Amino acid sequence: xxxxxxxxxxxQAMLEAIGCGSIEELFAAVxxxxxxxxxxxxxxxxxxxxxxxxLAELAAQNRSPADTVCFLGAGSYDHFIPAVVDYxxxxxxxxxSYTPYQPEVSQGNLQAMFEYQTMVCELTAMDVxxxxxxxxxxxxxxxxxxxxxVTRRRxxxxxxxxxxxxxxxxxxxxxAPLETEVVSIPCPSGVIDQRALADELSDDTACLLxxxxxxxxxxxxxxxxxxxxxxxxxxxxxxxxxxxxxxLERPGDYGADIVVGEGQSLGTPMQxxxxxxxxxxxxxSFVRRLPGRIAGQTVDRRGNRCxxxxxxxxxxxxxxxxxxxxxxxxxxxxxxxxxVYLAAMGPEGMRKVAELCLQxxxxxxxxxxxxxxxxxxxxxxxFKEFVIRDRENAVExxxxxxxxxxxFAGVPLGRWYPDLADCFLFAVTExxxxxxxxxxxxxxxxxxxxxxxHAK
Amino acid sequence: xxxxHATQLxxxxxxAGRSAVSLPTADVPQQPVDxxxxxxxxxxTAPQLPEVSEPEIVRHYANLSTLNMSVDTHFYPLGSCxxxxxxxxxxxxxxxxxxxDVHPYQSESSLQGLLRIFFELQQMLEEISGLDAVSLQPAxxxxxxxxxxxxxxxxxxxxxxxxxxxxxxxxAHGTNPASARMCGFDTVTVKSTSDGFxxxxxxxxxxxxxxxxxxxxxxxxxxxxxxxxxEIADEVHSRGGLIYLDGANMNAILxxxxxxxxxxxxxHFNPHKTFSGPHGGGGxxxxxxxxxxxxxxxxxxxxxxRLETEEGYTYRLDWGQPRSIGRVxxxxxxxxxLVRAYCYxxxxxxxxxxxxxxxxxxxxxxxxxxxxxFLPVPQxxxxxxxxxxxxxxxxxxxxxSAMDMAKRLLDYGFHAPTVYFPLTVREAVMVEPTETESKxxxxxxxxTLFRVTEEAxxxxxxxxxxxxxxxxxEVTAARKPKLRxxxxxxx
Numbered sequence: 001x002x003x004x005x006x007x008x009x010x011x012q013a014m015l016e017a018i019g020c021g022s023i024e025e026l027f028a029a030v031x032x033x034x035x036x037x038x039x040x041x042x043x044x045x046x047x048x049x050x051x052x053x054x055l056a057e058l059a060a061q062n063r064s065p066a067d068t069v070c071f072l073g074a075g076s077y078d079h080f081i082p083a084v085v086d087y088x089x090x091x092x093x094x095x096x097s098y099t100p101y102q103p104e105v106s107q108g109n110l111q112a113m114f115e116y117q118t119m120v121c122e123l124t125a126m127d128v129x130x131x132x133x134x135x136x137x138x139x140x141x142x143x144x145x146x147x148x149x150v151t152r153r154r155x156x157x158x159x160x161x162x163x164x165x166x167x168x169x170x171x172x173x174x175x176a177p178l179e180t181e182v183v184s185i186p187c188p189s190g191v192i193d194q195r196a197l198a199d200e201l202s203d204d205t206a207c208l209l210x211x212x213x214x215x216x217x218x219x220x221x222x223x224x225x226x227x228x229x230x231x232x233x234x235x236x237x238x239x240x241x242x243x244x245x246x247x248l249e250r251p252g253d254y255g256a257d258i259v260v261g262e263g264q265s266l267g268t269p270m271q272x273x274x275x276x277x278x279x280x281x282x283x284x285s286f287v288r289r290l291p292g293r294i295a296g297q298t299v300d301r302r303g304n305r306c307x308x309x310x311x312x313x314x315x316x317x318x319x320x321x322x323x324x325x326x327x328x329x330x331x332x333x334x335x336x337x338x339x340v341y342l343a344a345m346g347p348e349g350m351r352k353v354a355e356l357c358l359q360x361x362x363x364x365x366x367x368x369x370x371x372x373x374x375x376x377x378x379x380x381x382x383f384k385e386f387v388i389r390d391r392e393n394a395v396e397x398x399x400x401x402x403x404x405x406x407x408f409a410g411v412p413l414g415r416w417y418p419d420l421a422d423c424f425l426f427a428v429t430e431x432x433x434x435x436x437x438x439x440x441x442x443x444x445x446x447x448x449x450x451x452x453x454h455a456k
Numbered sequence: 457x458x459x460x461h462a463t464q465l466x467x468x469x470x471x472a473g474r475s476a477v478s479l480p481t482a483d484v485p486q487q488p489v490d491x492x493x494x495x496x497x498x499x500x501t502a503p504q505l506p507e508v509s510e511p512e513i514v515r516h517y518a519n520l521s522t523l524n525m526s527v528d529t530h531f532y533p534l535g536s537c538x539x540x541x542x543x544x545x546x547x548x549x550x551x552x553x554x555x556x557d558v559h560p561y562q563s564e565s566s567l568q569g570l571l572r573i574f575f576e577l578q579q580m581l582e583e584i585s586g587l588d589a590v591s592l593q594p595a596x597x598x599x600x601x602x603x604x605x606x607x608x609x610x611x612x613x614x615x616x617x618x619x620x621x622x623x624x625x626x627x628a629h630g631t632n633p634a635s636a637r638m639c640g641f642d643t644v645t646v647k648s649t650s651d652g653f654x655x656x657x658x659x660x661x662x663x664x665x666x667x668x669x670x671x672x673x674x675x676x677x678x679x680x681x682x683x684x685x686x687e688i689a690d691e692v693h694s695r696g697g698l699i700y701l702d703g704a705n706m707n708a709i710l711x712x713x714x715x716x717x718x719x720x721x722x723x724h725f726n727p728h729k730t731f732s733g734p735h736g737g738g739g740x741x742x743x744x745x746x747x748x749x750x751x752x753x754x755x756x757x758x759x760x761x762r763l764e765t766e767e768g769y770t771y772r773l774d775w776g777q778p779r780s781i782g783r784v785x786x787x788x789x790x791x792x793x794l795v796r797a798y799c800y801x802x803x804x805x806x807x808x809x810x811x812x813x814x815x816x817x818x819x820x821x822x823x824x825x826x827x828x829x830f831l832p833v834p835q836x837x838x839x840x841x842x843x844x845x846x847x848x849x850x851x852x853x854x855x856x857s858a859m860d861m862a863k864r865l866l867d868y869g870f871h872a873p874t875v876y877f878p879l880t881v882r883e884a885v886m887v888e889p890t891e892t893e894s895k896x897x898x899x900x901x902x903x904t905l906f907r908v909t910e911e912a913x914x915x916x917x918x919x920x921x922x923x924x925x926x927x928x929x930e931v932t933a934a935r936k937p938k939l940r941x942x943x944x945x946x947x
Contacts, residue, residue, distance in 0.1 A: 002543070002803060003540070003541050003543060003732075003891070003892045004811060004812070004815050004891050004892065005892070005893065005894035005895070006815050006818065006819075006891075006894070006895065010894075010895045011815075011818060013895065014818055014819075014821075014822040014895060015818070017822060017825050017826070018821050018822055018824075018825045019825070020821070023814045023817070023818055026814075026817050026818060026821055026838065027681075027712055027817065028838070029680065029681040029683055029838065029840070030681050030709070030712060030713050031683065031686070033686070034685070034686060034713045034717055034718045035712065035713055036586075036711060036712060036713055036714055036717065039711065039806040039807065039810070040583055040584060040710075040711045040806040040809060040810070041583050041806070042580055042583060042584075042801065042805060042806045042809070043576075043580075043801075043802060043805060044805045044806070045802070045803060045804055045805030045807070045808045046802050046803060046805075048545050048803075051545065051549065051799060051802055051803060052545070052548075052549065054802070055549045055552065055555070055799070056552065057569070058554075058569035058570070058572060058573055059552050059553065059554030059555050059569055059570075060554060060569065061554075061568045061569030061572070062554040062555070062558055062562075062566060062567050062568065062569045062570050063554075063558075063562065063566040063567075064553060064554050064557040064558045064559070064562075065557055065558075065559065066553045066554070066557055068566070070559060072559040072561050072562065074561055075560075075786060075787070076559055076560050076561070076787065078557075078559065082476065082477060082510075084476065084510055084513050084514060087514065088513075088514075088517040088518075088521075090547070091517070091518065091521045092526055092527075092528030092529070092542075093521035093522065093524045093526045093528065093529060094517075094521050094524065094526070094736075094737055095526075095542070095547075095734045095735075095736050095737070096526040096527040096528045096542050096734045096735065097524045097525065097526040097527070097735065097736075097737045098532065098534055098537055098539060098735045098737070098738070099735070099737070099738040100524075100737065100738070102525075102862070102863075102866065102871065102872050103925070103928050104863065104866050104920050104923040104924075104925055104926055104927075104928075105523075105524065105525040105866050105871065105920075105923060106523070106524055106525070106737075107520075107523040107524070107924060107925060108520035108521050108522065108523035108524040109524055109737040109738070111465065111520055111523075112517070112520055112737075114465075114939075114940070114941065115465060115466050115467070115941070117939055117940050118467065118940040118941040119503075119505060119506075121940045122503040122504050122505055123503045123505070125503075127940075128939050128940070129939075129940070131738065132739075134595035134596060134599060134739075134740075134785055134790075135595060135785050135786055135787070136786055137783070137785045137786030137787075138595065138599070138784070138785050138786075145638075164786065166783055166786040166787070167786060169782045169783040170782070170783050170784060170785060170786065172782060173606065173756075173781050173782035173783055173784055174606075174638075174784075176606070176609075176610075176781065176782075177606060177609045177639050177640035177641075178640050219493065219497050222497075223496065245499070245503065246502075246503075247489065247493070247498060247499060248493070248497055248498065248499055249496075249497060249498060249499045249500070250499055250501075250503065253499070253500075253501075262786070269556045269557055270556075270557060270558060270559050270560065271550075271555070271556050271557070271558070271791050271792045272555075272558045272559075272560050272567070272570055272787070272788055272791040273560030273786065273787025273788045273789065273791060274595065274740070274785070274787055274788065274789055274790040274791050274792065274793075275595070275739070275740030275742075275790040275791075275792050275793060276786075276787075287937065287939070293738060294937075294939055295939070296933040296934070296937050296938055296939050297933070297938040297939075297941075298928050298929045298930065298932050298933035298938070299928065299929055299932075300925040300926050300927055300928045300929070301918065301926055301927040301928075301929075302925075302926065304924075304925050306924075306925040306928045307928075308928045308930050308933050310930065310933040310934050310937060310939070311934055311937060312934075313934070315630075316598070316629075316630035316631050316633075316634035317629075317630040317631075317877070318630070319630070319634075320630045320632075320633040320634060320643075321633035321634055321636065321637040321643040322637075323630065323634045323637075325634065325638065326598045326599075326601065326602055326631050326634035326635040326637075326638050327596075327598060328596060328597065328598040328629075328630075328631050329596040329597070329598070329728075329738060329739035329740065329741045330738045330739045331736070331738075331739045331740045332736050332737035332738030332739050332740075333734075333736030333737060333738075333739065333740060334736075334739075334740065336517075336737065339466075340513060340517060342505050342506075343466055343476070343505065343506050343508055343513050343516075344476040344477055344508075344510065344513060345476075345477055345505065346474070346475050346476070346477075346505050346506060346507045346508070347502040347503055347504065347505045347507070348475060348507075349475060349476075349477045349479065350502075350503065350505065351502060352479045353479060355482075355489060356479065356480075356482055358489065358492055358493070359482040359484055359486050359487070359492075360482065360484055362484075362487060362492050363484035363485065381492065381493050381494060381497065383493070399563075400563070403563060403565075403566060408559065408562060408566075411561045430479065433483055434483040434484045435483075437484075
């Protein structure tokens with residue numbers, strides 16, 4: 001066995017010391033009637049060489065942005081990851097350590113987490129950040145749950161339809177066993193319908209969950225929205241794209257109360273959706289309702305500056321059923337990677353990455369506006385993605401053919417928005433080139449739909 | 457080796473104008489930013505991120521890393537956490553192109569290899585659990601608990617059975633009651649007997665038609681196999697309730713016994729424990745759940761399905777579950793962790809997995825046999841993969857507490873065991889050596905632990921003595937929280 005030291009001689013010596021005749025005897029507490037009387041039916045063991053070949057063979061059956069031009073986004077993005085991020089993340093002292101419950105031998109992790117919290121606060125203009133949650137979707141629902149606790153309003157939460165559909169599904173799943181109603185706010189023109197919002201706000205509304213830039217890529221009129229929501233005594237839970245904060249007004253500055261988001265863009269590979277990291281930050285006054293681990297600064301018995309896990313009375317291992325959340329693990333390794341990414345970028349790098357996304361997206365959008373077959377659906381300012389409508393209403397075929405031509409051309413929207421079955425979401429990160437964008441448009445102009453009934 | 461000059465925060469290293477990246481200029485015609493985005497949306501101030509060069513970043517984090525203990529560098533007998541060796545092949549294989557770089561919304565046809573991995577992992581976990589269906593979606597053990605309780609709640613709702621309570625033993629992980637409450641259940645604690653098992657009389661007195669689920673950890677957090685588990689399950693089932701198995705301790709029973717065979721209706725795995733996924737300084741983990749057939753329709757979507765065609769197998773995402781609870785996270789799951797688990801399972805095969813549990817239990821019993829002579833183990837002479845000693849007597853005799861021992865062990869180059877958990881043992885010292893340690897290491901640890909019990913209490917109250925910092929003031933940290941760096945406070 002690869003990872004077990006014990007030789008038969010070791011085992012014999014250990015059994016003698018225990019005073020036990022056999023390993024089998026050590027399991028005497030497991031009743032025979034409950035024992036598995038056969039070997040597990042699993043594939044036979046593979047050595048490292050076989051396993052490596054096996055995985056290579058499986059990986060070869062996948063395509064990826066390494067061989068296919070990727071315009072897929074919708075919450076997971078093909079951003080560039082500097083080598084220094086991989087270097088730090090692959091140090092065994094970081095990735096093979098546990099949660100820093102023993103601060104004396106965890107100062108590396110604790111200081112890195114304190115720095116991460118500071119960077120997230122800077123990025124979002126909020127007072128406090130935790131050490132990350134599972135992902136953007138679970139951070140979103142934790143933000144919504146927190147708003148119920150903070151406001152002590154349990155009647156309803158409002159959720160904009162322009163929030164990532166999967167995030168909304170998670171909110172619905174979590175709230176299904178509870179008494180709180182989830183009310184959707186329509187977004188017929190790609191952004192929140194403010195009249196509908198005003199109608200649904202009530203004195204038992206805990207929050208409005210919005211995303212900005214939203215799922216369609218559009219910018220929400222956050223100032224007006226914040227004003228009306230706050231006037232009703234409810235909170236703003238804002239889902240952010242951290243890359244956009246190199247350019248856009250930070251959520252704390254426009255009045256968000258709780259900020260959540262998917263941190264994948266900050267140095268985490270796409271790896272089919274996870275592990276990622278959920279960003280979460282809030283106002284000072286809510287800190288004792290914040291879920292997840294938090295690092296705090298203190299001094300040791302000799303007066304040295306140091307860091308510890310703090311405010312643990314919020315957490316399940318102390319408070320059990322009274323905890324703010326059941327969350328136990330965080331995404332420490334990816335929070336670390338996010339810190340390294342943000343440190344490598346600095347304020348100027350963040351601005352440049354955001355601007356590259358913006359300029360390339362604007363170029364692609366302009367080209368599509370000029371194309372015959374495709375049109376841009378919402379006439380709103382966008383950041384790094386936008387909705388494209390196929391006038392021939394053959395999205396599925398178009399995307400499949402594009403893939404055969406070496407392009408992942410977008411995420412079809414019909415699955416979540418039946419009204420948008422002729423649309424797809426198109427994302428352009430700093431990694432995409434003008435040539436790739438032109439290649440997509442060239443493909444579209446040469447593409448002929450066969451055997452499909454034209455809708456209009 | 458630690459660099460004594462490296463004591464600053466990365467913000468304190470920052471100098472205006474330094475940068476670690478050089479980004480290309482745009483290859484598209486550029487327009488003024490405020491023509492693309494109206495002024496009212498733009499930031500007026502930039503986030504004050506550090507401005508540092510690449511060499512500074514590398515040195516900063518490399519030095520920070522030397523301040524951590526880790527499995528790669530130290531014996532880490534942290535009970536309940538299964539800090540086993542993290543195989544390097546798994547790190548490499550989870551990072552290859554076609555695995556690490558795929559987008560979650562790629563078409564199924566472009567992901568056949570990856571979907572096959574997840575389908576086979578589902579099958580393997582079904583077999584190991586003895587249950588009928590697996591969802592790989594939950595992101596962590598606690599997330600798996602919550603998901604399974606939502607599944608249970610949906611099941612009871614659908615059969616029109618209004619059940620409001622979840623029971624869990626007093627020795628359970630804190631996540632159990634916390635998950636139950638998040639799912640809207642009232643939580644009821646079941647007592648343990650003095651020898652560490654579920655108190656059957658107490659359980660039966662609390663079992664009624666309002667109990668939805670009994671959450672149980674088996675082997676339990678004392679490292680004991682709950683001998684009466686089948687009878688306990690019968691009692692719960694006969695009143696219409698379900699059994700949830702907290703799979704934190706699966707490392708003890710792989711191929712020996714299966715939760716589905718001892719009465720569990722649902723469970724979670726901790727691949728970051730049992731199947732060697734690294735802990736990452738706190739995460740990521742993953743929390744796949746397995747359930748019995750009658751609960752399968754309620755599992756989150758999607759799961760991976762396999763179709764047999766003339767050309768062979770094809771794999772697809774199965775969304776067609778109208779009774780599903782929906783989603784508990786975005787995208788498919790913590791795939792990187794799941795791929796590592798797949799590699800671990802293929803590395804071991806059926807015999808290897810059984811050998812993992814045999815050696816984990818052997819190592820724990822061996823260490824127990826050496827430790828019990830100087831540190832009593834209240835629950836007896838035998839254990840599964842871990843045991844819980846008590847420093848209560850030592851403390852009353854000498855003043856040395858479990859915390860003192862934990863801190864002093866750090867001086868001797870061992871990570872501390874888990875202390876003060878489970879709550880049912882006074883001055884608990886919970887030791888889980890795992891199978892990936894040698895007899896020599898276990899001997900050294902036992903000798904060191906003994907030596908610590910012989911040392912002067914005063915020396916131990918101030919321990920550790922050799923680490924960079926010692927006994928941080930946690931009370932002040934919580935009373936006056938300082939949760940981010942502020943330039944003004946530092947200057």
